[in-house]
Each structure stands twice: as C-alpha cells, then as structure tokens.
Amino acid sequence: MFYQPDARDRTALPHDPFKAIVAPRPIGWISTVSAAGKVNLAPYSFFNAVSANPPMVLFSSEGAKHSAGNAEATGEFVCSLATYALKDQMNASSAPLPEGESEFAFTGLTPAASRFVKPPRVADSPAALECKVIQVVRPVRLDGATADNVIVIGQVVGIHIDDAYIVDGRFDLIKAGTITRAGYMDYVRADAIFAMARPAGGGGTQA
Numbered sequence: 409m410f411y412q413p414d415a416r417d418r419t420a421l422p423h424d425p426f427k428a429i430v431a432p433r434p435i436g437w438i439s440t441v442s443a444a445g446k447v448n449l450a451p452y453s454f455f456n457a458v459s460a461n462p463p464m465v466l467f468s469s470e471g472a473k474h475s476a477g478n479a480e481a482t483g484e485f486v487c488s489l490a491t492y493a494l495k496d497q498m499n500a501s502s503a504p505l506p507e508g509e510s511e512f513a514f515t516g517l518t519p520a521a522s523r524f525v526k527p528p529r530v531a532d533s534p535a536a537l538e539c540k541v542i543q544v545v546r547p548v549r550l551d552g553a554t555a556d557n558v559i560v561i562g563q564v565v566g567i568h569i570d571d572a573y574i575v576d577g578r579f580d581l582i583k584a585g586t587i588t589r590a591g592y593m594d595y596v597r598a599d600a601i602f603a604m605a606r607p608a609g610g611g612g613t614q615a
C-alpha cells in the first residue's frame with residue numbers, strides 16, 4: 409500500500425495510521441504558568457528530546473493552546489514523566505479546562521516547586537525536566553500556508569529524579585513505568601530493554 413496523506417483509502421484504513429507508525433512517542437507532561445500566574449498542566453506526545461549537549465526538548469501544540477501560549481509568554485515550562493501509575497491523571501489533565509483552572513486541582517495531583525523556573529513539576533512523577541524556552545517555531549507548509557502548529561523548543565536547566573528509580577547509577581525506566589503514546593487510543597508501557605554497542609565511528613553514545 410502507498411498513499412499520500414490526504415488521499416488515504418478510508419475503507420482499508422479507517423483511522424489515520426501516521427501516529428501508529430511514528431510510535432511509541434514519549435509524553436511530555438507539560439506544566440506552565442500563565443502571565444497572570446495560573447498554573448497549567450497538559451500532556452503532549454508531539455514531544456521529544458532533540459539534543460543532549462545542551463539537553464533540549466520540544467513539544468508541538470496543534471493549534472493555540474494554554475501550554476504553548478504560556479511557555480511563549482513566560483519563557484518557561486517543565487515536563488514531568490508520564491507513568492503507568494499516573495496514567496489516569498495524565499489523561500484527565502488533557503481535559504480542556506477554562507483558562508486559569510488548574511489541572512493539578514482537577515486531577516488531584518500534587519505540585520512540587522521547581523528550582524529555576526516558576527512552573528511546578530508533578531511531585532508524584534519519577535522524573536521532571538525544568539526548561540527555559542529558546543525558540544518558538546510556527547512551521548510553514550509546502551503550500552506556503554502557516555501550519556496550525558506551535559513548536560516550543562526548550563533548553564533543560566534542571567533535572568529532578570526520584571532516587572527510588574536510580575538503580576546502579578542509572579535511571580530505571582521500567583521500574584518507573586514510563587508510558588508512551590502510540591496511534592489510535594493506544595499507549596505502550598516500557599517493559600523490555602536491550603543494549604547494543606555502536607560500530608566504530610558510529611557516533612559514540614550520541615542519541
């Protein structure tokens with residue numbers, strides 16, 4: 409089968425497989441504070457690490473939403489790790505609450521103060537990245553139109569890890585129960601790890 413994105417055979421593929429192909433995707437559970445000081449929390453799976461030195465992450469908002477708006481206005485965001493134990497709260501935090509109503513209160517999650525940025529992290533999460541915004545990108549499509557996306561790129565300035573998930577000096581993502589997003593209504597829980605040495609000249613431990 410081959411198709412162009414806007415010409416899919418909807419009989420064979422009733423639901424768009426794109427997000428099942430580029431999967432599983434890490435979930436950035438993004439907390440921000442509005443210019444008025446209101447805390448916001450929402451999950452983003454158009455999220456990834458894009459550099460290790462310095463550590464940088466990005467998330468992409470499909471349309472104007474509170475997280476990207478707040479991050480652009482204040483220059484700060486925090487991404488907490490989404491885990492199986494927190495899956496229901498993570499999902500609930502995607503509800504479109506009115507501006508200013510905090511998803512922390514709505515989901516019963518506990519906020520914990522960050523060191524270098526105003527947005528709190530999710531205290532219950534095994535790990536969180538404090539980020540400062542370095543660029544906001546509004547991509548232009550091939551037809552010249554501005555896409556309805558806002559991509560927020562942040563540099564990580566502080567990393568929290570719950571010591572309970574450090575095993576032999578390594579962050580144990582299986583113990584943490586990291587969950588990732590697949591297509592459709594699907595998620596993937598990290599449950600197996602294998603390691604491979606790189607070939608000579610293969611980029612060391614980069615990415």
Ligand SMILES: Cc1cc2nc3c(=O)[nH]c(=O)nc-3n(C[C@H](O)[C@H](O)[C@H](O)COP(=O)(O)O)c2cc1C
Nearest residue numbers: 450451452453454468469470473474475502503504
């Ligand atoms: C697991 C998960 C991943 C999501 N990923 C994205 C995403 O990458 N981009 C996006 O715009 N919305 C995404 N959403 C939907 C947003 O979380 C939802 O629109 C939310 O209300 C946005 O909140 P905000 O306006 O407070 O930022 C996702 C939802 C879930 C449950």
